Amino acid sequence: MKIIEVENLNFSYSEEVKTIQDVSFSIEKGTYTTIIGHNGSGKSTIARLLAGLLEKESGTIKIDGMELNMENLPKIRNRIGIVFQNPDNQFIGSTVRDDIAFGLENHCVPQEQMDDIINENAARVRMTKYLDKEPTHLSGGQKQRVAIAGVLAMKPNILIFDEATSMLDPQGKDEIKKVIMDLHKEIGLTILSITHDIDEVAHSDYVLALDSGRLAMQGTPHEVFADERKIRAIQLDTPFSMKMGDFLHQHGVEVEKHLTMEGLVKELCQYRSNM
Ligand SMILES: Nc1ncnc2c1ncn2[C@@H]1O[C@H](COP(=O)(O)OP(=O)(O)OP(=O)(O)O)[C@@H](O)[C@H]1O
Numbered sequence: 308m309k310i311i312e313v314e315n316l317n318f319s320y321s322e323e324v325k326t327i328q329d330v331s332f333s334i335e336k337g338t339y340t341t342i343i344g345h346n347g348s349g350k351s352t353i354a355r356l357l358a359g360l361l362e363k364e365s366g367t368i369k370i371d372g373m374e375l376n377m378e379n380l381p382k383i384r385n386r387i388g389i390v391f392q393n394p395d396n397q398f399i400g401s402t403v404r405d406d407i408a409f410g411l412e413n414h415c416v417p418q419e420q421m422d423d424i425i426n427e428n429a430a431r432v433r434m435t436k437y438l439d440k441e442p443t444h445l446s447g448g449q450k451q452r453v454a455i456a457g458v459l460a461m462k463p464n465i466l467i468f469d470e471a472t473s474m475l476d477p478q479g480k481d482e483i484k485k486v487i488m489d490l491h492k493e494i495g496l497t498i499l500s501i502t503h504d505i506d507e508v509a510h511s512d513y514v515l516a517l518d519s520g521r522l523a524m525q526g527t528p529h530e531v532f533a534d535e536r537k538i539r540a541i542q543l544d545t546p547f548s549m550k551m552g553d554f555l556h557q558h559g560v561e562v563e564k565h566l567t568m569e570g571l572v573k574e575l576c577q578y579r580s581n582m
C-alpha cells in the first residue's frame with residue numbers, strides 16, 4: 308500500500324526561482340527511503356511540504372490516501388513526525404521528561420496516560436536513565452534520541468529525518484542510525500531519511516535523488532548507483548565499496564559491484580578461498 312503519493316509537485320520561495328519542479332513519486336508503507344541530492348537541491352523543502360509545514364504551489368500530496376489540504380492538515384500532521392539536523396534547536400522542556408511530554412500536553416493527553424507514553428518512548432531510544440536530566444547537558448546523540456522520543460510520543464506512522472545525524476560524531480551517528488533502523492524493523496514505521504551518508508543510503512529500501520529541485524533518479528540503491536555517470540552528473544558520490552571494486556578490477560581482481568563494504572569483503576574472502 309502506498310502511504311505517500313506525490314504528483315507534479317511545484318513550490319517556490321520567491322517568484323524568481325522554482326525550488327521544486329514537477330516532482331512525482333510514491334512511497335510504500337513500512338519502507339525505508341533515503342532522499343539524496345547536492346546542497347540546495349530541495350530535500351528539506353520536500354520534507355517540509357510533506358509534513359504540511361510549507362504550502363505547495365501546485366500538484367498533489369496524498370498521505371495515507373488523504374489529500375494534504377487545509378481540511379486534512381491537522382490529521383496529517385499527527386501522522387508525520389519530523390526530526391531536524393540541529394539537536395539544540397529542538398528543545399522546549401527543562402527536563403528530558405518535560406520535553407517528551409510537550410507534544411502530549413498540547414494534545415491534552417491525560418496525566419496517567421502521559422507517564423506511560425513517556426516511559427515507553429524513552430525506553431525505545433534508551434534514554435530512561437536521563438528522564439530527569441536537563442536536555443542541554445546531554446551529548447548530541449542523546450539530544451537527538453530525546454527529540455526522536457518526543458516525536459514518537461505523538462504516534463506518527465511516518466518519520467522524516469532531515470540530516471538528523473549530520474552534526475553528530477561517529478559514535479552519535481551510529482547510535483541514531485541504529486535507533487532509526489530499529490524503529491523501522493521493530494514497529495514497521497515508514498521512514499524517510501534525508502542524508503549525505505552513502506552507507507545509510509546503501510542500507511535503505513528505496514532512494515530518491517534530487518537535482519536542482521527535480522527528481523533526477525529513483526529506485527533501489529542498486530538501481531540508482533548502477534548509473535555511475537548520472538550519479539556524478541548530479542554532483543553525488545558513489546559508495547567507497549564501489550570505488551574499491553573498480554580499483555580491484557583495474558588490478559585484475561574480478562569482483563562484483565557492491566554497495567557496502569560488508570558485501571565486498573565477503574566476496575573477497577570467497578575469492579581468496581577459491582584461489
Ligand atoms: N526559507 C527560505 N527562503 C528562501 N529560499 C529558501 C528557503 N529555504 C531554502 N531556500 C532555498 O531553496 C533551495 C532548496 O533548499 P533546501 O533547504 O530544500 O535544500 P537541501 O537540499 O535541503 O540542501 P542542504 O543539503 O544544504 O540541506 C535552496 O536554493 C535554498 O537556498
Ligand SMILES: [Mg+2]
Nearest residue numbers: 350351352469
Ligand atoms: Mg536540507
